[in-house]
Amino acid sequence: xxxxxxxxxxxxxxxxxxxxxxxxxxxxxxxxxxxxxxxxxxxxxxxxxxxxxxxxxxxxxxxxxxxxxxxxxxxxxxxxxxxxxxxxxxxxxxxxxxxxxxxxxxxxxxxxxxxxxxxxxxxxxxxxxxxxxxxxxxxxxxxxxxxxxxxxxxxxxxxxxxxxxxxxxxxxxxxxxxxxxxxxxxxxxxxxxxxxxxxxxxxxxxxxxxxxxxxxxxxxxxxxxxxxxxxxxxxxxxxxxxxxxxxxxxxxxxxxxxxxxxxxxxxxxxxxxxxxxxxxxxxxxxxxxxxxxxxxxxxxxxxxxxxxxxxxxxxxxxxxxxxxxxxxxxxxxxxxxxxxxxxxxxxxxxxxxxxxxxxxxxxxxxxxxxxxxxxxxxxxxxxxxxxxxxxxxxxxxxxxxxxxxxxxxxxxxxxxxxxxxxxxxxxxxxxxxxxxxxxxxxxxxxxxxxxxxxxxxxxxxxxxxxxxxxxxxxxxxxxxxxxxxxxxxxxxxxxxxxxxxxxxxxxxxxxxxxxxxxxxxxxxxxxxxxxxxxxxxxxxxxxxxxx
Numbered sequence: 299x300x301x302x303x304x305x306x307x308x309x310x311x312x313x314x315x316x317x318x319x320x321x322x323x324x325x326x327x328x329x330x331x332x333x334x335x336x337x338x339x340x341x342x343x344x345x346x347x348x349x350x351x352x353x354x355x356x357x358x359x360x361x362x363x364x365x366x367x368x369x370x371x372x373x374x375x376x377x378x379x380x381x382x383x384x385x386x387x388x389x390x391x392x393x394x395x396x397x398x399x400x401x402x403x404x405x406x407x408x409x410x411x412x413x414x415x416x417x418x419x420x421x422x423x424x425x426x427x428x429x430x431x432x433x434x435x436x437x438x439x440x441x442x443x444x445x446x447x448x449x450x451x452x453x454x455x456x457x458x459x460x461x462x463x464x465x466x467x468x469x470x471x472x473x474x475x476x477x478x479x480x481x482x483x484x485x486x487x488x489x490x491x492x493x494x495x496x497x498x499x500x501x502x503x504x505x506x507x508x509x510x511x512x513x514x515x516x517x518x519x520x521x522x523x524x525x526x527x528x529x530x531x532x533x534x535x536x537x538x539x540x541x542x543x544x545x546x547x548x549x550x551x552x553x554x555x556x557x558x559x560x561x562x563x564x565x566x567x568x569x570x571x572x573x574x575x576x577x578x579x580x581x582x583x584x585x586x587x588x589x590x591x592x593x594x595x596x597x598x599x600x601x602x603x604x605x606x607x608x609x610x611x612x613x614x615x616x617x618x619x620x621x622x623x624x625x626x627x628x629x630x631x632x633x634x635x636x637x638x639x640x641x642x643x644x645x646x647x648x649x650x651x652x653x654x655x656x657x658x659x660x661x662x663x664x665x666x667x668x669x670x671x672x673x674x675x676x677x678x679x680x681x682x683x684x685x686x687x688x689x690x691x692x693x694x695x696x697x698x699x700x701x702x703x704x705x706x707x708x709x710x711x712x713x714x715x716x717x718x719x720x721x722x723x724x725x726x727x728x729x730x731x732x733x734x735x736x737x738x739x740x741x742x743x744x745x746x747x748x749x750x751x752x753x754x755x756x757x758x759x760x761x762x763x764x765x766x767x768x769x770x771x772x773x774x775x776x777x778x779x780x781x782x783x784x785x786x787x788x789x790x791x792x793x794x795x796x797x798x799x800x801x802x803x804x805x806x807x808x809x810x811x812x813x814x815x816x817x818x819x820x821x822x823x824x825x826x827x828x829x830x831x832x833x834x835x836x837x838x839x840x841x842x843x844x845x
Contacts, residue, residue: 314425317426320429321428321429321432324433332405332409335717336405336446337394338748339401339446339447339748340743340746340749340776341779342447342743342745343743343772343776345400346776347372347374348374348382348449349385349386350374351374351377352382352384353386354371355379355383356383356386368550368551369550369551376562377450377493377494377549378491378493378497378545378548378549378552379492380453380457380493380548380549381404381407381450385400385449397779400449401446401447403449404449404453405445407452407456408442408445408446408456410460411445411452411459411666412435414456414459414460414463415428415431415435415459415666415670416428416429416431417463418459418463418670419431419670419674421466421467422629422633422636423677427673427674430677431669431670431672431674433673434603434607435665435669437601438599438601438604438668439601439716440599440600440658441665442720443713443720443721443723444659447743447745448659451659451660451662454493454497454662454663455665456666457487457490457492457493457497457500458486458490458499458500458639458663459663459666461483461487462639463486464479464483464487465503465504466631466636467482467483468508469507469510470632472511472526472530473529473533475533480534480537481537481540483504484537484538484540485541486500487504487537488540488542488543488544488545489544489548491549491552492545492547499642503638503639503642504534507631507634507635507638508527508530508534509527512526512527566652569652569653574655574803575587575656575739576736577738578738579736579737584654584655585653587651587655589648592644592654596664596668598724598725598734599725600665600668600672600725601705602708602726603705603706603709604672605672605725606702607673607675607676608672608675610676610679614675614678614679633674636667636671640668647661657738657739676702683695708726709723712731712820715820716819716820718745719745719819719824721741721745722740722824731820732821736801740822741800741802742800744772744776747772747777747798747799748780749825750798750827751780751781751798752780753815753817753827754768754796755780755782757814765785765786767785767786767788767790767794767795768781768785768786768787768788768794768797769787769788769791769793769797770787770799771797771799771805772798774789777798791808794809795831796829796831797828799825799828800824800825801822801823801824804843805843806823806826807841807843808842809828809841810830810838811828811829812828812830813827814828815827
């Protein structure tokens, strides 16, 4: 694999002190954004059962391990409860609704993911690469737009990121790895497994990379492979113990029977149920999605600037075969660790063809790594232009920087206009946002219904003896907390006085009524409220949606 050494930046690129201040401003903006906006997001359709699971796990501990309801609750026992236990434990002590507590906690995991990107990128190429990688992650709406509500995916992705970073430190230093790296590795791997059995990927990465480093050293200096691997087993044993204990605390079901981990892995490898998803206008059952499904969604969900960096990789390889010197061993190890963290899951998708839906959601853990790789490629092209001897190189550098800045600004403007529903954004490869809306899954967790419910509450409605009945194209717990005593949610939609619905997958077309509230962004209708009080007879019945 090609590598490009990250030399000191030219003076006009940004001085070290300027980069430090820009990084501080970036973090100040991130923290302020989380503090000001975490209460603007709706409840996802998984949150009620996940929170219930967290409460049941707490009950298991409080009962002295006798209350085992958590181990029989739906299929939640197949997941770890790291996030849900923390949220359930915080609930009695924070005077806001539990759903906002969960969204704030999830956002804090998201911020920890930003910090992990900064550390990993700094290890690879220094401070400017770290800042650019964080900026690309901010522009990646499938991270920054989801980190409040994807309370399983974002914490898992953060743990996986830190596990891979710790792995890079271990493989870089081998027998001389620091105790801090061992502790970090143990907690990160244990946390990942304490959320999903997919955390086993982190263990696979570690084994493959340690073996690769031992073989590489043997090739270069003749050091023995087998004896080094035995020593590494001893070095990594504390991390393994720590990971196992932490996983067991977060996911006790996984260790109460020796076969449970295998059962969880087998369940997820054959995971499928009667649900549909959409990619580029084609509807699929989630078990029949093409192998290209994840790649299609990455192509339309990643920010344009990140796509530019990833697209530059082949050209960069050709350029650097002649123009660039080899990087040091530590840089090579870090880069190869990053590439394995990206390439292995993508190869798994191509080979295993798992059931997928909600776009990139189940592979959110790839997004921080792709942001680092794209940033690395963008900086490497800049450095290659700076080191080249071609005439007018300063002009080419200026063009490169100008194109990159322009693409980043385009994405940033879209994010501001879509807020707080930025996770629905599609990049320019998908075409016009409004035209492409119904070709891809957009607000699949109906976050915009919170604003729709708020506007319904603000309406002046005549008093009546009983409540107004509300039908909602979501699970009842997603909308109920936002309604007052004048309204009651019903699953008998034909009886509903009002119908609240996301426009995702055409669910708003199921029931007739006059649209009295329309939550819109950039010309897209994300959620509607329909007044059905005047409808009679067949007009009150449901009609199938287009899908």
